[in-house]
Amino acid sequence: MKAKNLLHLFEQVNAFWDPHVVADLNGQEMKVAKFKGIFPRHLHEEEDECFLVVKGHFTMRFDDYVEEVSEGSFIVVPKGVYHQPEAEEEAWVLLFEPASTLNTGNTENAFTKRNLKQL
Amino acid sequence: MKAKNLLHLFEQVNAFWDPHVVADLNGQEMKVAKFKGIFPRHLHEEEDECFLVVKGHFTMRFDDYVEEVSEGSFIVVPKGVYHQPEAEEEAWVLLFEPASTLNTGNTENAFTKRNLKQL
Numbered sequence: 001m002k003a004k005n006l007l008h009l010f011e012q013v014n015a016f017w018d019p020h021v022v023a024d025l026n027g028q029e030m031k032v033a034k035f036k037g038i039f040p041r042h043l044h045e046e047e048d049e050c051f052l053v054v055k056g057h058f059t060m061r062f063d064d065y066v067e068e069v070s071e072g073s074f075i076v077v078p079k080g081v082y083h084q085p086e087a088e089e090e091a092w093v094l095l096f097e098p099a100s101t102l103n104t105g106n107t108e109n110a111f112t113k114r115n116l117k118q119l
Numbered sequence: 120m121k122a123k124n125l126l127h128l129f130e131q132v133n134a135f136w137d138p139h140v141v142a143d144l145n146g147q148e149m150k151v152a153k154f155k156g157i158f159p160r161h162l163h164e165e166e167d168e169c170f171l172v173v174k175g176h177f178t179m180r181f182d183d184y185v186e187e188v189s190e191g192s193f194i195v196v197p198k199g200v201y202h203q204p205e206a207e208e209e210a211w212v213l214l215f216e217p218a219s220t221l222n223t224g225n226t227e228n229a230f231t232k233r234n235l236k237q238l
Contacts, residue, residue, distance in 0.1 A: 075122040
């Protein structure tokens with residue numbers, strides 16, 4: 001039960017769209033991820049997902065609208081809803097979601113990450 | 120699915136040790152709380168609890184050691200572990216825990232809050 005500093009954790013992440021697990025609790029995980037560029041559109045059948053921006057900002061594209069998520073803000077994407085994160089500039093994002101959550105949801109592609117690194 | 124800004128949420132909280140719910144997902148809740156002073160020692164029988172400091176810092180006292188949690192840092196307190204948060208100066212803390220979590224855990228006292236406000 002040591003405190004962990006978010007900025008120090010993000011500094012250990014060297015690739016975009018590569019979530020690293022920083023905590024697990026109640027079957028959920030907290031992950032840190034660096035976003036830059038366009039991530040493939042997908043949904044999660046069973047998992048709601050929270051994105052909290054620690055540094056920078058990004059855009060969440062839904063099928064019928066677009067939401068900007070600024071530094072210090074968060075957005076919850078409910079299960080079953082298609083979404084596409086996009087970051088023009090590098091953004092540092094803290095994720096809260098069930099441990100079962102696959103980053104590309106119901107799709108499988110070059111962005112898919114399994115067996116995430118633990119920090 | 121609108122983005123919410125943490126600082127704007129905290130600005131709507133007018134009392135210390137009065138958690139307000141700002142998101143629910145997967146049976147969990149995110150809450151914002153302002154800490155100042157000493158909160159009663161307690162444990163949660165069934166719930167792990169995450170405390171993320173958005174502004175300021177606080178101390179988490181365990182029975183056998185003390186951990187400082189600085190701004191931008193978080194600590195996870197596993198279920199079953201006695202803990203006592205304390206903040207010498209006002210601290211703004213984001214909580215991530217099961218919706219079932221009672222703030223004073225296995226104790227009931229003047230700090231106990233039920234039917235939390237939603238923001």
